[in-house]
Amino acid sequence: MKLLHIDSSILGDNSASRALTAEIVHRLKLQTPGVQLTRLDLDAEPLPHLSAGSLAKLDATEAARAERALLDFLEADVLVIGAPMYNFSIPSTLKAWIDRVAIAGKSFRYTASGPEGLAKGKVAILAITQGGVHELGGPSEHHESYLRFVLNFLGISDVRVVRAQGLARSDLRASALNDALRAVPASLAQAA
Numbered sequence: 001m002k003l004l005h006i007d008s009s010i011l012g013d014n015s016a017s018r019a020l021t022a023e024i025v026h027r028l029k030l031q032t033p034g035v036q037l038t039r040l041d042l043d044a045e046p047l048p049h050l051s052a053g054s055l056a057k058l059d060a061t062e063a064a065r066a067e068r069a070l071l072d073f074l075e076a077d078v079l080v081i082g083a084p085m086y087n088f089s090i091p092s093t094l095k096a097w098i099d100r101v102a103i104a105g106k107s108f109r110y111t112a113s114g115p116e117g118l119a120k121g122k123v124a125i126l127a128i129t130q131g132g133v134h135e136l137g138g139p140s141e142h143h144e145s146y147l148r149f150v151l152n153f154l155g156i157s158d159v160r161v162v163r164a165q166g167l168a169r170s171d172l173r174a175s176a177l178n179d180a181l182r183a184v185p186a187s188l189a190q191a192a
């Protein structure tokens, strides 16, 4: 099984989403011998935002990284994605990664009957963290719903979520994170 572990939090050791993805990956490795792990830390090594130069492949190093990111995505059986909410949406580094893997003809295509995702058969497990509490699909939430939509668009219908909300509240933070950590095994059981 090929596992792609992505983090995007800027909070390092204080990050709740990193704690959650680490727990998910740890458990997946225990549960599935011989996991091939690919790690993408989008804070330590962000992919450049798309530009006219990216499209023209002016920078060979950037083009090679983009190609690698796309291949790692296409080859993965399971994606574990740490996704904190920043300004009501996902971190821009995670969006920059999506811009590199959502490629017409590779991960989706347009057909006469509409778009078709080509990245089928994968499982995506999202570690969703928010400082506040935002109703899924509500006016302030362009985060989990966006990620679910774009992954579905690319053909990934099996999207599981481990969610910790209210992390900015000191009275809620510890219990929110602990509850989310406790929810990890159930999210993986669904993945079996």
Ligand SMILES: Cc1cc2nc3c(=O)[nH]c(=O)nc-3n(C[C@H](O)[C@H](O)[C@H](O)COP(=O)(O)O)c2cc1C
Residues within 6 Å of the ligand: 009, 010, 011, 014, 015, 016, 017, 018, 083, 084, 085, 086, 087, 088, 089, 129, 130, 131, 132, 133, 134, 167, 168
């Ligand atoms: C730059 C920045 C923007 C944020 N914007 C929001 C926001 O719009 N809504 C919210 O509920 N929390 C917001 N937060 C709080 C984070 O979602 C919260 O700290 C969460 O724990 C981040 O996940 P992490 O611990 O993995 O970094 C923001 C945090 C940062 C650093």
